[in-house]
Amino acid sequence: MRLRDLPLSRRLLATGFLVALAAAFLAAQVNLQLQHRSADGKPGMSYDDVVAAFHGRPGSSLLTSKVSPGGSMAKQLPNPADLETLWHWVEGGAREEAFGPVSEVLARRCIRCHNPGGEMRQVPFAESRERGPEFDKVKPLTNPDTGMSWASLAKSSHAHLFGLATLFAVAGWIFTQTGLRERTKAVFVTLPFVALLVDVGSWWLTKLAAPFAVGIVVGGALMGLAFAVLITVPLWEMWRPATFGRAT
Numbered sequence: 001m002r003l004r005d006l007p008l009s010r011r012l013l014a015t016g017f018l019v020a021l022a023a024a025f026l027a028a029q030v031n032l033q034l035q036h037r038s039a040d041g042k043p044g045m046s047y048d049d050v051v052a053a054f055h056g057r058p059g060s061s062l063l064t065s066k067v068s069p070g071g072s073m074a075k076q077l078p079n080p081a082d083l084e085t086l087w088h089w090v091e092g093g094a095r096e097e098a099f100g101p102v103s104e105v106l107a108r109r110c111i112r113c114h115n116p117g118g119e120m121r122q123v124p125f126a127e128s129r130e131r132g133p134e135f136d137k138v139k140p141l142t143n144p145d146t147g148m149s150w151a152s153l154a155k156s157s158h159a160h161l162f163g164l165a166t167l168f169a170v171a172g173w174i175f176t177q178t179g180l181r182e183r184t185k186a187v188f189v190t191l192p193f194v195a196l197l198v199d200v201g202s203w204w205l206t207k208l209a210a211p212f213a214v215g216i217v218v219g220g221a222l223m224g225l226a227f228a229v230l231i232t233v234p235l236w237e238m239w240r241p242a243t244f245g246r247a248t
């Protein structure tokens with residue numbers, strides 16, 4: 001039985017599911033932009049953000065990249081000499097003995113937000129606004145940036161695989177009830193699963209080697225395409241005006 005001939009209640013059920021799926025997909029895009037767009041320290045989502053998010057940037061620490069030109073904290077450190085002080089310290093291994101000059105810069109430019117009562121209370125540099133910066137609080141920000149942790153990768157992977165596989169199965173099932181040719185349907189029910197595996201697989205590979213980020217971009221784009229087709233074709237078939245196409 002074709003989608004178009006289903007009783008109203010079933011068409012509404014399928015429609016509700018597909019519209020909610022489209023909304024979820026848009027929300028996922030917004031989330032992606034907000035989470036990763038400045039992973040490389042520069043505003044706007046780019047290929048470098050993908051590499052930075054998954055592979056990290058060896059040789060660069062969070063502390064120095066954020067305050068360097070283009071980084072989101074650069075405006076907090078307008079004096080090049082202060083920036084030089086931070087870079088010099090991190091490049092020298094961020095040793096506690098050499099923390100003095102850095103502590104002075106942080107106290108002057110950063111503590112007002114980076115304290116437990118400040119705007120950036122999540123990442124405090126000191127116990128309170130009045131106290132000086134503490135080495136132990138700042139040191140972790142100087143570790144080389146190695147991108148997403150294996151634990152986050154595993155968590156994100158299983159959530160995406162379980163969730164998207166289920167959604168693609170249901171959407172794909174609805175899609176097989178459309179009037180398209182069997183071969184076309186075969187392509188578009190397979191595509192999302194292939195794209196999903198390429199995408200998630202590339203996350204892990206990119207963690208190991210940056211060039212695999214291409215797979216994340218390609219996999220993600222193919223998934224978007226698959227989503228668009230699986231959602232729009234059934235909706236169109238169910239609700240198109242009778243004057244379009246044959247009334248079978």
Ligand code: HEC
Pocket residue numbers: 062063064066067072073076077106109110111112113114119120123141
């Ligand atoms: C006006 C308030 C403010 C000042 C001043 C400020 N920051 Fe920030 N900082 C923030 C906010 C808000 C964020 C989170 C958004 C972001 O990452 O851009 C942040 C994030 C950061 C991060 C990333 C922390 C993480 O774990 O993601 C670093 C590193 C950082 N700031 C360093 C500095 C340094 C160094 C200075 C001083 C030169 C400084 N900040 C001054 C508000 C401030």
